[in-house]
Amino acid sequence: MSIKDLGEFPLIALLTAELEKGPGVLLGPGDDAAMVQSPASGATLLTCDVSVEGVHFLPSADPFDIGYKLMTANISDIAAMGGTPLYALITLVLPAATKVSWVDLLYNGIRSCAREYGVSVVGGDVSGGSSIVVSATLMGSVDPNRALMRSAAKPGDVVMVSGKLGAAQVGLEIHSGKVSASGPLAQAALCRHLRPVPRLDLAQSLADAGCRSANDISDGLASEAWEIAEASGVAICIDASLMPVHPSVSLVAGNSESALAYALYSGEEYELVFTIPPSVLEACGDVLEGCVRIGTVLAGRGAYLLSDGVTRPLGRGHVHFADGDATPDKE
């Protein structure tokens, strides 16, 4: 059955029927606006992410994955501020021929991820359209005195990353059929691509420990390093020899240079890149398990890569609009 056959209001009823009314939800979907308890921590976080057919996902993608990953992207943004994700709004643009079962699976993915991280879906909007667009806005809370801001990096800070990089891109290439691979490493890469894990607990522990500057890796480590450098008015120097390359990159990269490019430019990793003063670093202890030092914050401007004794500006990686209309770029 298509959503045209079902109709707008029954579709909304279907999508909202299974939403749980979580703590703090005073009024869920169905009125002009949702009403939630204002966070007591003092500050509210707001972020949004959009996922577009033909750009972020192929028409053949599993709708559960699309929904799950959309929520992950938003939760990861709240995590990267040191915050707690709380409430989400979902906007759907759907062609009339879209199957009801497709939308139902999409919402299963959204609900599943939301439940896992304690997020309540409290409202949204639906509209017809010529291609599928799914977007989510997420509200969270944070203590403003311990928020993780990309503008807070200082010369002398150590640059760290929370896990091994490159697997999301490898998983994408396997999933899209560009690369043929099987076995444990291929499965690990697919898993990173389809079910990335926002580093919520780690980010909160870092904020507790006194870290003040972080980004989640959504557009690739290189792009995030540039953003921190520009927002903080500092130079960031990444040491190529310290970059933690995920073992699955060996499935696709023919040499160490290619492997490094995967680690630097793979997007949708949702690991954290953060900067931390050496004094705080010592006090962190077990919090930093799995995290690796990859570079240093220096006085200056821009992001650089130190490789074989030579320092050169770091390329930024993928940008939107550069590849023409609706060209799949991340998926």
Place this chain on the structure above:
Amino acid sequence: MSIKDLGEFPLIALLTAELEKGPGVLLGPGDDAAMVQSPASGATLLTCDVSVEGVHFLPSADPFDIGYKLMTANISDIAAMGGTPLYALITLVLPAATKVSWVDLLYNGIRSCAREYGVSVVGGDVSGGSSIVVSATLMGSVDPNRALMRSAAKPGDVVMVSGKLGAAQVGLEIHSGKVSASGPLAQAALCRHLRPVPRLDLAQSLADAGCRSANDISDGLASEAWEIAEASGVAICIDASLMPVHPSVSLVAGNSESALAYALYSGEEYELVFTIPPSVLEACGDVLEGCVRIGTVLAGRGAYLLSDGVTRPLGRGHVHFADGDATPDKE
């Protein structure tokens, strides 16, 4: 120049450069999430609205109008809860060939409306895509004890509307060239279509006076009456002879039956329909200037129209997905 020529990051820089950092904004665009002061009133309102090329606006529409009206729709939703609009996030899906000047005008419209109603734009997301989709999420505040909820109508309440209806549809028909008209009435209708006014002050005065149930008229009075009736578990009976028809409807409606249909089904009016106990009504005084009684809340279920002594169920009006893919339905 197209946004492809400009590039993603310069586009974001252009759009965020002119945003004013309003009161309560702790961190505006540029980080993983925006950070704002949590409302002290106790409750946070969240709403979102999407505007799709070919569905909500024609490709030839003035981008300033699209942006302005998108904000109006969201502000009206916060108003209809008795709340105060505060912060907005904007999501743009744009084909790479979109002109930079088009996006700049869209944002001028968004900023202009935001400024008028004290809203700060604090963040957003951009992506490529095959057609234009613009959506906004608006956060507001409200005292939860005096929120206007569509579930709060009670038998015995009077049903009222805040202005004369039908002009938004008339303005749409003139604007789209379906109808040819000029003169003061045509201008009034065009104005209602292009620059609808969210009834923010009235809604807050109604909440102050003790009104507890309201909807803004975004999908047509009939649809809103149904929503209040269903959410409140009551029957709403609208008296056709009391319906305030905007004088511009005379430009397009050949008889009183057609004129009534305009008043019942015209969407994007952004007037308020509200229900109010007779005792509260008496205490309202000047607050209700311009408001008209159109019916009564009764025990029962559903929305009805009393016309020429006969009561019959009220049709709902427009729904999404019913008219095929991307068929312009409101514009």
